[in-house]
Amino acid sequence: MTKPKVLISDKMDPNAARIFEERGCDVDIITGETPEELKARIGEYDGLAIRSSTKVTRDILDAATNLKVIGRAGIGVDNVDIAYASSKGVVVMNTPFGNSITTAEHAISLLLAVARQIPQADARTQRGEWPKKDFMGVEVTGKTLGLIGAGNIGAIVASRAQGLRMKVIAYDPFLTADRAMELGVEKVDLGTLLKRADFITLHTPLTDETRNILSRERLEAAKPGVRIVNCARGGLIDEAALKDLLDSGQIAGAALDVFETEPPADDHPLFGTPGFICTPHLGASTTEAQVNVALQVAEQMADYLVNGGVTNALNVPSLSAEEAPRLKPYITLGEKLGSLVGQLEGADVTSLTVEVEGAAAELNITPIASAVLAGLMRTFSDTINMVNAPILAKERGLDVRETRHAREGDYHTLLRVIATTPERRREVAGSLFGDSQARLVEIAGTRIETELEGEMIYIVNEDAPGFIGRLGSTLGEAGVNIGNFHLGRRLPDKHRGGDAVLMLTLDQRPTREVQDAVCALDGVKKVRALSF
């Protein structure tokens, strides 16, 4: 097997490259490239490891013809077009906890720095001045801190702020009453937060809902003299409004670690504004956090590329490294059964039920269902995989259900796929032999055990003497050699004279003429060439 190839395109702790190599990946580290340079190169890689500098746009994804996974060594993924990556079948993962303490500590540092104007005082003192009378700060003890966003980082900021004896209130529509109680914070609406908070810190991702959450109107509604810290994302605050309100003194101070455009222009209007301090997106920049996120992103990405394990993915369900090898043969079986249904029914399938029985019922069924879908949809689009198949199925209005039967039937493990089209219901079932070999065990209500491999032909005919001889001659005359031959009688008419179902493995794909010749044989009801 060729080694997966990974590109690290942003500055990352060297542990990332080490882990990739130890886990069997080839790795290149090429940072600081322009989008054009990255676009020219990205086609070579199976994995892309990034921080916040690399922008993974549609354009880059279109050029990323081999890409399977994007790993963000950090939390925010607003620099990745996740919807487009999903449609291209690329898994996007992040490291949701690796830098959260560090970022929370940076928010607290900025909160204290803005309260006491430490950077401004430092700069002037180091210039040889002694501006003692110019810097009158405020205490944080007893003050109200308003958190916008109380997820991982917000929660850590809350606990640190409580240690500083601040009262913490939080606006987060997804914060439950129980969690608020656990954190010791008071859940409030945004209007109340703005009215009451002496300090505001932001800890939400940048999304369509949170963009400009501190708009001019809301900043104007904030408590006079408020101090604001943004260690989350530029774009959450209206920077022009912030500048005006700092100038007017209505906002007493602001500390930004992040800007709407990074790096900001040299003459950014906020630079030099009284009460304003900033850092160059340093929230996650500690040795500890960088080691954490580098190790974690490399482990997660290598797991996916080498074993199919999925951890912390934002666009597919998780699949542990322990689960992945157990599921692997079912994924193969699911893809083959899906493909069989797709080849028999084309794009007409309107609903699909994936049933597992026996040993398979103990497994995580969702990835198996995704594999069935991928196999099915790949028969009419070649850019489908397990990541984008469920999304595209939803877009097409294809209804997918999962059913689990713990009981064991004739097979110790069984995967059944039931597809409906406007005309019919198509049911196929497969099992694993020796726990890993995928076999079809039932088609068209007929028990047939065969591998689904290479070129095959599926035939339904009236079961009558002499048919097999005529079929053999027709194929033989056309120079088509039969590798394997499987025959079954359609259930429940297991008596002579019912329909027979044949699955033949051939040494080459039968041409249209050969299929027509088979179709023309007496009693033939259906012929379909299949490829696996």
Ligand SMILES: NC(=O)C1=CN([C@@H]2O[C@H](COP(=O)(O)OP(=O)(O)OC[C@H]3O[C@@H](n4cnc5c(N)ncnc54)[C@H](O)[C@@H]3O)[C@@H](O)[C@H]2O)C=CC1
């Ligand atoms: N400056 C830096 O270097 C760093 C910045 N960050 C930023 O911090 C953000 C937050 O990180 P975590 O706390 O780990 O994420 P998280 O996902 O644990 O928490 C985000 C919280 O925001 C809340 N939220 C979502 N929409 C909201 C809305 N409309 N209004 C109010 N709250 C809303 C969510 O309910 C959630 O509780 C990241 O998305 C990232 O952009 C993260 C790490 C480093």
Ligand SMILES: O=C(O)C(=O)COP(=O)(O)O
């Ligand atoms: O993890 C995050 O969301 C961050 O913003 C950290 O960004 P960085 O990796 O330092 O470019």
